[in-house]
Amino acid sequence: MKSVLTLSASLLMGLLLSSTAHANDHKVLGMIAMPRNATNDLTLKIPVCRVVKRIQLTADRGDIKLNGASVYFKAARTSSQSLNVPSSIKEGQTTNWININSDNDNKRCVSKITFSGQSVNSSDMATLKVIGDD
Incomplete structure (x- = not known):
C-alpha cells in the first residue's frame, strides 16, 4: 500500500511540474x-x-502614452532593434504580442528594453508591466 501511495504522489508531482513548465512560457x-x-x-x-x-505591455495603473521602444541584445552591445509599440495603452489594457528578432541558435539575449513616453490622465505615475515569451 505504501508503494502505491508513493507512486501516486510521484505521478502527481510530475504532472504538477510539467504543467508549471508550460505556464512559465510567459514571464513578467x-x-x-x-x-x-x-x-x-x-x-x-x-x-x-x-x-x-x-x-506584451500592460498598463497596470493609469493610462500610458508611448513614443517608442527599443530592445538591446547582450551579445553585441550596439545590437538593438526598434519595436513597433502602440502610441497609447489604457489602464488595464494589454497589447498584442510584439515580436523581437531574437535568434535562438546564437542565444541573442535581451539585456534591456528602453521606452520613451509618459503617464496621461492620471494624478499618479502609471505602471507599465512588460511580459516576455520565450
Missing part, C-alpha cells in the same frame, strides 16, 4: 513607473540572460 520581465512628463530614458534592465521572442 519587469515593471516601469511612467512619469507624468515625457521622457526618453526609461530603461528596464534584464540582469539574467533571457532569449525573448516577443513581449
Whole structure:
C-alpha cells in the first residue's frame, strides 16, 4: 500500500511540474513607473540572460502614452532593434504580442528594453508591466 501511495504522489508531482513548465512560457520581465512628463530614458534592465521572442505591455495603473521602444541584445552591445509599440495603452489594457528578432541558435539575449513616453490622465505615475515569451 505504501508503494502505491508513493507512486501516486510521484505521478502527481510530475504532472504538477510539467504543467508549471508550460505556464512559465510567459514571464513578467519587469515593471516601469511612467512619469507624468515625457521622457526618453526609461530603461528596464534584464540582469539574467533571457532569449525573448516577443513581449506584451500592460498598463497596470493609469493610462500610458508611448513614443517608442527599443530592445538591446547582450551579445553585441550596439545590437538593438526598434519595436513597433502602440502610441497609447489604457489602464488595464494589454497589447498584442510584439515580436523581437531574437535568434535562438546564437542565444541573442535581451539585456534591456528602453521606452520613451509618459503617464496621461492620471494624478499618479502609471505602471507599465512588460511580459516576455520565450
